Amino acid sequence: MDQCLFLFDIDGTLIDVGGAGVGAIRLAVQDLYGDEIAVPELDVRGTTDAALARKLLPAMGAEVTAGSIAQLYEAYLIRLREEFQKVNRGAGILPGVCELLDTLKAEGVVMGLLTGNLEAGAWIKLKRFGLDQYFSFGAFGDKHPERDKLGPEALAEAKRVHQRGFNPMTTVVIGDTPRDISCGRVIGSSTVAVATGAYSLEELSEHNPTLALQSLQESGAILDLLSKLSGEKSSDAEAGDRTT
Template identity: 40%
Template structure:
């Protein structure tokens, strides 16, 4: 914990932020990059418009895409698809008319000035992809730390790593000062898994009633 003037201990609030649908909307840049990646891999274009990717980890998304294309979702194949995806993502971010959600920059700027709040990324994006999105929209400076997708289909595992990361910075944390902010039921479950409160953003795929349930 930080100690303020006068010796009083200041309690930190930790905010774990999802990226897609919470901070920004790429307007399909990720999906387009995946379509280009699978085309590189199999030599033919695959339409992924029917695949619901909201809230899934990139590892899970790649696994499902490979299965859709009748390819074995081995670690080697998934990693190859991820590399191709990262190759195409910057171009697709430029092509697609994405945007930062309303109020996000102002909120992050305000939080950055405060000493009682720590903001971290908690996302299903692989780190290279998540960082590329944040940098493209000028949000990377607000999130020097974060937990990203690795070799897992489970968002809960990412949430647990995010919690460890926060405690490495601040020491032992109490659940009443932890918040997971996201736009899918997966994000809500992440909050439940680490004892945090969930702030659900009804910005796209999931409505307020579904998220509340």
């Protein structure tokens, strides 16, 4: 089973940040461009921070350059740390998360992140709730504006960190938005959609994930999927042995 790879989204999948992320973005924009600036409504569901930056900067009348993006990221990370010091608006680990992560860890599953967050922002969020210990690598939203490009990045990072390749067919992408489903489908992996974010179970099911769950408390279905993928892996290996 140690060959199976699980890639997790963060917001709405592992944790609820209680509005700290969006709040930090708004404050960062005001820090840079003035308190009187009208920050546009932000749809952050399944998007990447790189894509958000490229939308926000022109709206502020700023040019999109490497420098302006880096400046916005820096201001955001400062505000994110501050927001987490006071956040108490329902923020916390989502149901079933710790139990599932502990079980997967015990089964020898390799776990990584596939998230639209900045890398530094992702670790800030996970460390706030003690979940960083479960993950050894990730693909992050400052690498590509397009989320669908993060799947190949995650597989490459898994190979770099663990010094061996992972088969997309025994990889599982877990997230709470249609974009997570799409991201997994691009690399040919199984997908688990969980309705603990902004989308309902019915809305997620319309995008045909491998599994659609109300929450990660439904770990039995995920473990059944793990068992199936591990069995397929063993069968493939045995078939390869017979042909050599």
